Amino acid sequence: MPEYNIIGKSVQRIDGPRKVSGEAQYAADLDIPGALCLKVLRSKVAHALLQGIDTREALKVPGVVGIFTHVDIPGINSYGIIVKDQPALTNRVRFKGDAIALVAAEDEASANKALRLIKVSLQDLSPIYDIREAMREDAPAIHETGNILSVYKVKKGDVESAFKQADVVIPGSYTTQRVEHCYIETEAGVAYMDNDMLVIKAGTQNPHYDRRDVARVLGLAMNKLRIIQTTTGGGFGGKLDISVQCFLGLAALKLGRPVKIAYDRQESFVATGKRHPFFIDYITAANREGKLLAVKVRIVGDTGAYASYGPATLLRAAVHATGPYEVPNVDIEAFCVYTNNPFSGAMRGFGTPQMAFACESQLDLVAQAVNISPLEIRRRNIFQKGSLTATQQKLDVSVGIGKTLEAAWEKALQVMPGLGDENK
Amino acid sequence: MAQFHLEMKVNGKPIALDIDPGLRLLDVLRDILHLTGTKEGCGEGECGACSVILDDELVDSCLILAPQAHGRGVITIEGLALNGELDPYQQAFLEVGAVQCGYCTPGMILAARVLLNHNPKPSKQDIAKAISGNLCRCTGYAKIVQGIEIAASLKETKAGVSRA
Numbered sequence: 001m002p003e004y005n006i007i008g009k010s011v012q013r014i015d016g017p018r019k020v021s022g023e024a025q026y027a028a029d030l031d032i033p034g035a036l037c038l039k040v041l042r043s044k045v046a047h048a049l050l051q052g053i054d055t056r057e058a059l060k061v062p063g064v065v066g067i068f069t070h071v072d073i074p075g076i077n078s079y080g081i082i083v084k085d086q087p088a089l090t091n092r093v094r095f096k097g098d099a100i101a102l103v104a105a106e107d108e109a110s111a112n113k114a115l116r117l118i119k120v121s122l123q124d125l126s127p128i129y130d131i132r133e134a135m136r137e138d139a140p141a142i143h144e145t146g147n148i149l150s151v152y153k154v155k156k157g158d159v160e161s162a163f164k165q166a167d168v169v170i171p172g173s174y175t176t177q178r179v180e181h182c183y184i185e186t187e188a189g190v191a192y193m194d195n196d197m198l199v200i201k202a203g204t205q206n207p208h209y210d211r212r213d214v215a216r217v218l219g220l221a222m223n224k225l226r227i228i229q230t231t232t233g234g235g236f237g238g239k240l241d242i243s244v245q246c247f248l249g250l251a252a253l254k255l256g257r258p259v260k261i262a263y264d265r266q267e268s269f270v271a272t273g274k275r276h277p278f279f280i281d282y283i284t285a286a287n288r289e290g291k292l293l294a295v296k297v298r299i300v301g302d303t304g305a306y307a308s309y310g311p312a313t314l315l316r317a318a319v320h321a322t323g324p325y326e327v328p329n330v331d332i333e334a335f336c337v338y339t340n341n342p343f344s345g346a347m348r349g350f351g352t353p354q355m356a357f358a359c360e361s362q363l364d365l366v367a368q369a370v371n372i373s374p375l376e377i378r379r380r381n382i383f384q385k386g387s388l389t390a391t392q393q394k395l396d397v398s399v400g401i402g403k404t405l406e407a408a409w410e411k412a413l414q415v416m417p418g419l420g421d422e423n424k
Numbered sequence: 425m426a427q428f429h430l431e432m433k434v435n436g437k438p439i440a441l442d443i444d445p446g447l448r449l450l451d452v453l454r455d456i457l458h459l460t461g462t463k464e465g466c467g468e469g470e471c472g473a474c475s476v477i478l479d480d481e482l483v484d485s486c487l488i489l490a491p492q493a494h495g496r497g498v499i500t501i502e503g504l505a506l507n508g509e510l511d512p513y514q515q516a517f518l519e520v521g522a523v524q525c526g527y528c529t530p531g532m533i534l535a536a537r538v539l540l541n542h543n544p545k546p547s548k549q550d551i552a553k554a555i556s557g558n559l560c561r562c563t564g565y566a567k568i569v570q571g572i573e574i575a576a577s578l579k580e581t582k583a584g585v586s587r588a
Binding site for chain 1: 461466473513517521526528562
């Protein structure tokens with residue numbers, strides 16, 4: 001083996017020393033003297049039309065410098081990584097927690113007092129929490145484009161014939177839950193004007209995308225806006241979306257003063273993306289040796305009020321629905337659907353963990369039906385060099401999962417000596 | 425509101441301040457003393473990101489009113505390195521890769537320090553118990569436990585490590 005200066009060496013992370021000494025500055029650690037405190041007024045209902053906002057009393061609170069609503073957005077009031085469907089400050093509430101107004105004040109207590117004095121009049125719309133209800137043709141549309149945001153299909157071979165020839169056909173239904181990323185650092189940031197340049201420093205996973213969306217919302221040229229990612233205290237996909245960036249930019253631009261915002265844990269839970277809950281109907285067909293013949297899978301992902309990374313998550317769900325197994329005939333359809341639930345986006349695994357739960361559970365049921373061990377059914381179907389995936393990709397270079405499977409079983413026996421043999 | 429005259433030692437240095445008595449120890453450390461190595465993660469004692477050492481005990485500084493620290497000694501993460509040289513806990517965390525996003529790291533290191541002050545040769549279970557009030561979402565804890573084991577052995581071989 002040749003000697004490399006990085007590969008094969010244990011390399012200390014470059015930001016490590018600053019992190020263990022406490023010197024690393026995360027967004028909430030940035031101190032800008034004279035920065036105004038920003039707070040967001042969020043909806044307490046899930047679906048409504050905004051009829052009016054009265055900020056007069058709130059503006060009288062000493063220390064309050066400005067209050068902004070949807071009418072104050074200088075550019076196009078919508079952002080989003082894939083679909084531009086999320087307003088920075090909304091005039092139509094689509095989930096409990098949608099942002100309605102932004103308060104800028106000299107201190108936190110004044111900002112909080114102002115939040116309580118803003119009068120919002122809403123025309124309630126009936127909320128849709130159930131994804132199957134949202135998919136009905138007569139369901140009220142949460143967005144103009146309708147509630148079914150995207151449909152991805154993966155089809156190969158002849159599933160219906162395979163079902164007829166199969167020795168076992170096992171149906172199963174699976175649901176998975178909404179999950180909060182819960183990075184230990186909540187969303188935070190600062191912004192200020194540097195002559196005519198707006199500078200936003202925030203905890204984010206996506207500074208370049210942030211820049212495009214903030215420029216759009218604020219009607220700024222890209223070269224008049226800088227987004228600087230601060231040391232970020234965990235993201236796991238949840239900091240790919242816009243959170244505080246538009247609020248910071250709007251207030252700093254309008255008021256010409258430095259501003260700061262930090263979500264508390266509750267606001268971080270309420271206002272930011274989640275893992276998509278999935279509803280999966282999965283039918284698996286196999287012969288009596290446990291060799292998979294076909295799967296038919298219908299996946300519905302609840303993307304909540306806004307698209308975020310929903311379409312991409314459901315695309316990944318569709319292409320990973322067969323797991324790391326050879327399946328000659330597939331019929332997979334994945335739907336990404338709007339509801340009035342909190343919005344769902346990217347989270348570790350991006351739709352794949354939900355599918356693994358369904359796919360692996362199905363394999364256990366098939367193993368039971370043909371009377372072989374859970375390990376054996378995986379051996380008989382696992383991807384090898386030369387395998388074709390559901391999307392007809394030929395894995396012709398290196399496939400390590402077979403070895404991994406055996407190694408995992410060996411390790412399991414080691415750490416759980418009472419496990420017995422694989423057929424137990 | 426009447427001001428409270430707070431005197432305490434922070435990282436060995438005497439501090440005297442007139443403060444709003446409703447402030448949390450966390451607020452005084454971060455907002456007044458600018459010791460931002462102490463983090464706020466939840467504000468309700470769940471996550472341990474705001475851990476500091478109060479006298480000899482690990483506490484959540486978000487659950488301690490600043491006047492409760494009157495006349496006492498506080499150690500924060502900034503108080504560990506001596507003249508820019510990392511202490512064995514910090515060194516061990518770096519070496520094993522126990523630091524990822526780093527947000528829980530100050531609290532974890534202080535939890536380790538309190539543990540090893542009381543129990544120089546902790547078992548894995550002792551370590552798990554000692555950091556059970558400190559949440560980490562990146563590492564899965566394995567590297568943190570390993571870092572604390574290494575810190576214990578470094579501490580044993582390296583003389584002159586200051587006590588909290």
